[in-house]
Amino acid sequence: MDGSVTLQEVVMRFGDFTAIEPTSLTIESGEFFSFLGPSGCGKTTLLNMISGFLTPSEGRVLIGGEPMTNVSVNQRPTAMIFQNLALFPLMSVYQNIEFGMQVRGVDRATRRNKADELLDLVALTGSGDKSIAALSGGQKQRVAIARALAVEPRVLLLDEPLSALDLKLRQHMRNELKAIQRKTGITFIYITHDQGEALTMSDRVAVMSAGRIQQVADPETLYRHPQTGFVAAFVGENNRLAGQVVERRGELAIIEIDGLGRLAGCAGGDMAVGQSAALFVRPEHLRVVRPGQLDVARPEQPCIAKLESSPQSTLEVEVETLSFEGAWRMLEARLTANGERLRILLGQGADGAVELAPGERVHVGYNPGQARVLVDDGSPRLDTETGEVVEAASPGGVQAQEGDHVSPA
Amino acid sequence: MFRQLKARFGSAIAMAVVGVLGVWLIAMVTLPQLQMIDYSFRPSLLPAEIGGPKDHWTLDNYVTLFNNEIHLAIFFKTLWSSVLVTLLTLCVSYPLAYFLAKVASPGQAALCLLLLVIPFWVNEILRTFAWFILLAYSGPLNELLLSMGLIERPIRYMSGDAGVLIGMVYAYILFMVFPLYNAIESLDGNQIRAARDLGAGSLRTHWRIVIPHAKPGIATGCIMTFMLAAGSYAVPALLGSPGSRWFTQIIYNWFFAGGDWNQGAAYAFMLLVLCIGFMSLVMRLFKVGLADIAK
Structure with a gap:
C-alpha cells in the first residue's frame, strides 16, 4: 500500500489571484506530514487539491505514484477530516462509520465488525448506537477519525481538526492522533496554523506563506535552522534585527545594524555583501550580562569559525517589563540604540535570579552560534505581538540577490 | 405572548x-x-321555511355525495390528481432548489429567484390563460414541436389531465421551491463534501444526506402544494376538459349554479377534511411536527 503523495509543479489560480505558486513536493508513504502557515497562506487549497475538491490550474498530483488528474473525489484513495468534522447528524455513530463501507458494497456483518474495531481503536468501544448529538467534542473528533479510517484510505487528510477543542483536550488528541498514525501506518497530511500541533506530531513540516512553501524539514531543523526570515519568525519566538550584510566568514555572517554596529550570526544560506538581511536571536538564547562579565558562553555550534576580531555580541537594553510565566520569566526590553523591542527568556538558573527594575539598563549577550542571519526574501513579515501577517510579500529583497556573492572562506 | x-x-x-x-x-x-x-347540516329551504318545522339538523347533504357516483369519482380523482401534482412539482422543484442553494453563485441564485418570482406578479387567472394559449391545439407549443419534427400531428393537451397538471405545477412551483430552498440552504456544504469524499456518488449523497436534511422543507412544500392544488378552481376551469373536472368545480356549481348553499357547504367541508387528513398523513410519514413546518 503506497501512500506517498507527490505534487508536480502544481499551481492554483482563482481568477487573477494565485493561491498556490508553482510547488513540487513529495510526501513519503506512512509519514506524518504537516502544512503549517498563517490563515490564507494556501494550505487548505493544497489539501483540497490532494483530496480532489479542487483541480490544479497547472501541474499534477500523484498518489502512490498514480496520477490523480482524472480521478474524482469519490474515487481517490484519500479520506478527509474536516475542520468542523462534518459528521452526519441524522445518523448514529455506527451509520456514520459504516457510510463509506456501505458505499463500497461491504456486507452488513463485515461493516459492523469493522466499525467495532475502529471504535476500539479510537477508544469509543460501545458507543456505536449513540446519536451524534449525544457526543462530546472529543468523542465527535474520534468518530470523525473512525469514519475516515473506515474507507481504508492510503492518505488521511486532516484540516485543522483540533481547532474547535479546548486546550487540554487538544493536547491530549495530539498524542492520540500520533498514536493512531503509528498503529495504522497511513500517511497523515495535517493542516494547521498552530505550530505546537505541527511540531509535536509531525515527522516533517512544510511552512507556508503566501502560496509558497518556505521550508520543508523535520521540526527540530525548522526550529534550529530556519532558512527564511518567515520561518524564523513564524516557528517559535524570535527577535528580529534588520540590517545589511557586510561580511561573510565561513559559516558566519556579519551584518551591520543602524545604531548597533556589527553583529554576527550563522549564515542561513547564500548571501551577498550589501544585501538587506536580519539577525534572528531567540529569546532563550539571550542572556543578561552583568558588568565585568562580558564573556558570553563559548559557541557550541559548528558554524562558528575562529573569530579574530570578534564582532559585538552584547547589546544594551532598557528594561520595560518582567513577567512571571511559571517555569520561566519573560523580560521585555528596548534597545537603547534604536528603541526596538527585544524579548529575553530568563530561565531558573543564575539568570532567573537576577532582579531587574523597569527603566534599568543592562547588557544582554548572545552566542553568535545560536543566532541566525537570514536574507530578506520579500516573504510576508509577522507582527511580533500578535503573530499575524502584517506585510504582504514584496519583491524588494529578491533583487539584491543578484549582487556578487561572497564565497565562504 | x-x-x-x-x-x-x-x-x-x-x-x-x-x-x-x-x-x-x-x-x-x-x-x-x-x-x-x-x-x-341543514336542508336547503325557502326563506319562508327557515326557522320552521323543516329546519332541523340532518346528515342528508353528506349522504348526497356518497350516493352520487360521479361526484364521488371526481372527489377521489381530485385527491389522486392533487397528489400527482404535488409529486410532479417536487420532482421539478428539488433540482432547482438544490441548484439555487448549493451550486449557483449568490448572484446567479438572486437572478434565478427573481426570474421565478416575476411571473407571479401577474394574476393567476392571466397566467393560466397564458398557458391556455400556449397549450392550444394550434398554439405555439404544438407549432414548435411540429416544426422540430418531434410530433407528426398536434396534441390535444387540454382534453385530458395533462393541461391541468402542467398548469398547476407551474402555478404552485414557488410554494415548493422556497421551502425546499430554505431547507437545503441550511445544510452544511461540508456534509455533502464529506459524503463525496467517503466515496458516495451524487444519487446516494442526495438520498442519504441532502433529502433527510431537507425533510421538513419537503413536507412543508408538499402540504402547501397539495392544499392549493386540491382547492384550485381557475386552473381546472380553464385548462381542463369535462373529463378532468375538479371537485372545487362541483362545489362552485352547488353554490352558484344550483343555489344550494347547504349542499355546497357540505361538499366544501368534505374537501377541508380531506386536506387536513392529507396534511396529517404527510406529517406522520415525514416525522415532522407543526413547529418544523412553521419555520
Whole structure:
C-alpha cells in the first residue's frame, strides 16, 4: 500500500489571484506530514487539491505514484477530516462509520465488525448506537477519525481538526492522533496554523506563506535552522534585527545594524555583501550580562569559525517589563540604540535570579552560534505581538540577490 | 405572548395587538367556518321555511355525495390528481432548489429567484390563460414541436389531465421551491463534501444526506402544494376538459349554479377534511411536527 503523495509543479489560480505558486513536493508513504502557515497562506487549497475538491490550474498530483488528474473525489484513495468534522447528524455513530463501507458494497456483518474495531481503536468501544448529538467534542473528533479510517484510505487528510477543542483536550488528541498514525501506518497530511500541533506530531513540516512553501524539514531543523526570515519568525519566538550584510566568514555572517554596529550570526544560506538581511536571536538564547562579565558562553555550534576580531555580541537594553510565566520569566526590553523591542527568556538558573527594575539598563549577550542571519526574501513579515501577517510579500529583497556573492572562506 | 408584548411595547399597544389578532381570528376565520359547517347540516329551504318545522339538523347533504357516483369519482380523482401534482412539482422543484442553494453563485441564485418570482406578479387567472394559449391545439407549443419534427400531428393537451397538471405545477412551483430552498440552504456544504469524499456518488449523497436534511422543507412544500392544488378552481376551469373536472368545480356549481348553499357547504367541508387528513398523513410519514413546518 503506497501512500506517498507527490505534487508536480502544481499551481492554483482563482481568477487573477494565485493561491498556490508553482510547488513540487513529495510526501513519503506512512509519514506524518504537516502544512503549517498563517490563515490564507494556501494550505487548505493544497489539501483540497490532494483530496480532489479542487483541480490544479497547472501541474499534477500523484498518489502512490498514480496520477490523480482524472480521478474524482469519490474515487481517490484519500479520506478527509474536516475542520468542523462534518459528521452526519441524522445518523448514529455506527451509520456514520459504516457510510463509506456501505458505499463500497461491504456486507452488513463485515461493516459492523469493522466499525467495532475502529471504535476500539479510537477508544469509543460501545458507543456505536449513540446519536451524534449525544457526543462530546472529543468523542465527535474520534468518530470523525473512525469514519475516515473506515474507507481504508492510503492518505488521511486532516484540516485543522483540533481547532474547535479546548486546550487540554487538544493536547491530549495530539498524542492520540500520533498514536493512531503509528498503529495504522497511513500517511497523515495535517493542516494547521498552530505550530505546537505541527511540531509535536509531525515527522516533517512544510511552512507556508503566501502560496509558497518556505521550508520543508523535520521540526527540530525548522526550529534550529530556519532558512527564511518567515520561518524564523513564524516557528517559535524570535527577535528580529534588520540590517545589511557586510561580511561573510565561513559559516558566519556579519551584518551591520543602524545604531548597533556589527553583529554576527550563522549564515542561513547564500548571501551577498550589501544585501538587506536580519539577525534572528531567540529569546532563550539571550542572556543578561552583568558588568565585568562580558564573556558570553563559548559557541557550541559548528558554524562558528575562529573569530579574530570578534564582532559585538552584547547589546544594551532598557528594561520595560518582567513577567512571571511559571517555569520561566519573560523580560521585555528596548534597545537603547534604536528603541526596538527585544524579548529575553530568563530561565531558573543564575539568570532567573537576577532582579531587574523597569527603566534599568543592562547588557544582554548572545552566542553568535545560536543566532541566525537570514536574507530578506520579500516573504510576508509577522507582527511580533500578535503573530499575524502584517506585510504582504514584496519583491524588494529578491533583487539584491543578484549582487556578487561572497564565497565562504 | 401578551406578557412579552407588554414588556416590549407597554400594555396599551399589547392589548391592541392581541385584540386585533383575536377579532381577526374569531370574526374573519372561525365564525364564517362555523357558519358554513352549520349550513352543511341543514336542508336547503325557502326563506319562508327557515326557522320552521323543516329546519332541523340532518346528515342528508353528506349522504348526497356518497350516493352520487360521479361526484364521488371526481372527489377521489381530485385527491389522486392533487397528489400527482404535488409529486410532479417536487420532482421539478428539488433540482432547482438544490441548484439555487448549493451550486449557483449568490448572484446567479438572486437572478434565478427573481426570474421565478416575476411571473407571479401577474394574476393567476392571466397566467393560466397564458398557458391556455400556449397549450392550444394550434398554439405555439404544438407549432414548435411540429416544426422540430418531434410530433407528426398536434396534441390535444387540454382534453385530458395533462393541461391541468402542467398548469398547476407551474402555478404552485414557488410554494415548493422556497421551502425546499430554505431547507437545503441550511445544510452544511461540508456534509455533502464529506459524503463525496467517503466515496458516495451524487444519487446516494442526495438520498442519504441532502433529502433527510431537507425533510421538513419537503413536507412543508408538499402540504402547501397539495392544499392549493386540491382547492384550485381557475386552473381546472380553464385548462381542463369535462373529463378532468375538479371537485372545487362541483362545489362552485352547488353554490352558484344550483343555489344550494347547504349542499355546497357540505361538499366544501368534505374537501377541508380531506386536506387536513392529507396534511396529517404527510406529517406522520415525514416525522415532522407543526413547529418544523412553521419555520
